[in-house]
Amino acid sequence: AQSVTQLGSHVSVSEGALVLLRCNYSSSVPPYLFWYVQYPNQGLQLLLKYTSAATLVKGINGFEAEFKKSETSFHLTKPSAHMSDAAEYFCAVSGAGGTSYGKLTFGQGTILTVHP
Amino acid sequence: EAGVAQSPRYKIIEKRQSVAFWCNPISGHATLYWYQQILGQGPKLLIQFQNNGVVDDSQLPKDRFSAERLKGVDSTLKIQPAKLEDSAVYLCASSLRDSLGYTFGSGTRLTVV
Numbered sequence: 001a002q003s004v005t006q007l008g009s010h011v012s013v014s015e016g017a018l019v020l021l022r023c024n025y026s027s028s029v030p031p032y033l034f035w036y037v038q039y040p041n042q043g044l045q046l047l048l049k050y051t052s053a054a055t056l057v058k059g060i061n062g063f064e065a066e067f068k069k070s071e072t073s074f075h076l077t078k079p080s081a082h083m084s085d086a087a088e089y090f091c092a093v094s095g096a097g098g099t100s101y102g103k104l105t106f107g108q109g110t111i112l113t114v115h116p
Numbered sequence: 117e118a119g120v121a122q123s124p125r126y127k128i129i130e131k132r133q134s135v136a137f138w139c140n141p142i143s144g145h146a147t148l149y150w151y152q153q154i155l156g157q158g159p160k161l162l163i164q165f166q167n168n169g170v171v172d173d174s175q176l177p178k179d180r181f182s183a184e185r186l187k188g189v190d191s192t193l194k195i196q197p198a199k200l201e202d203s204a205v206y207l208c209a210s211s212l213r214d215s216l217g218y219t220f221g222s223g224t225r226l227t228v229v
Contacts, residue, residue, distance in 0.1 A: 004158075034217055043120070043207055043220035044159070051216060090158050094216065102147065102216060103172065106158030 002027040002093045002100060006107035014115050019063075019078040021110050023091030026072065030096040033074040034104065035065055038088045047089075050074060052096060061085070086114045118142065120221035122208050128227045134196040137224045141189070141210030147171075148185055149218065150193050151207040159207055165191065166213065198228045 007022035025031055032051050036044040048059025055067040065076045074091060088111050092104040121140040129135050141148050146167050151159035162181065164171040167188035176183065180199070185191040195202055205225050211218030 032216055036220075041222070041225075043209075043222045045220070046217045049217045092158070099172070102211070102218075103149075103161055103164060104159075106160070108156070108158050 002029075002031065002095060002105045004091050004093050004105060004107035006089075006091050006110050008110055009108060010111045010113065012113040012115065013081045015083055016080050019076070019081045019085065019112065021076040021089050021091075021112065023065075023074045023076065023107060024072050025074060025091075025093045027093055027095065029100060032094045032096050033065075033067060034092040034094070035059065035063070035074075035076050036090045036092060036106075037061075038090065038109075040087075044090065047076070081112075081114045083114050083116065086112055088112070120208055120210050120219050122206075122221035122224055124224055125222065126225050126227075128229060129198055131200055131228050132197040134194065135198055135226060136192050136194045137206050137208075137226075139191045139193070139208030139210075139221060141191070141208070142219055144212065145210035145218075146188070146213040147211045147218070148191050149209040149211075150183060150191070151209065151220075153205040153207055153223070155204070162193070162206075195226075198226075200228050202226060203228045 003026045034049045035047040050067045091107040148165040150162040153159040163173045165185040183193045205223040207223045208221045209218045
């Protein structure tokens with residue numbers, strides 16, 4: 001069984017400030033981890049994914065995330081927020097093999113607000 | 117490349133009515149998923165197809181939901197009869213076989229009144 005917990009349903013930052021969105025996972029098998037972004041009235045867009053290669057993963061739009069097995073975490077960061085980053089962000093987990101491979105279990109989402 | 121196409125974008129129906137959603141995946145993508153996203157929650161997997169076969173439908177409420185993928189391309193998801201709690205966005209996604217991080221469509225927003 002797999003699950004994801006996103007800490008904080010709403011995060012607010014100023015433009016230019018650090019963005020930190022928290023995600024902790026639980027998985028009985030080695031996990032693959034993902035971050036998706038969803039803009040209003042749109043589908044989900046993949047930001048980045050961890051698939052057991054480098055633990056620091058770089059994605060699109062300047063985002064990156066670090067897989068920490070000891071902390072069961074996969075937090076998303078961006079050094080400097082831009083107004084266009086305002087959206088809802090979802091962390092998701094998939095099993096690295098077996099029947100859970102490819103099937104995403106999502107967290108509840110974190111709405112990021114960026115103030116000028 | 118063209119993305120995952122879904123229609124309609126919005127649908128409002130009364131409870132106990134029927135509704136169908138359509139999805140056209142990216143060309144060549146063997147795997148197709150339907151997810152349900154209730155307001156304020158993350159998407160939840162309903163069903164997974166590999167070509168035209170069902171891989172996993174364990175989360176699909178089969179007493180009212182059905183889905184098919186004829187010829188391994190387009191897919192339809194049907195709800196009959198709809199309940200108020202079915203109000204959600206229904207997302208379709210596709211991927212190459214055994215690929216990770218698939219592509220989502222824009223979704224169909226269903227409101228049941």
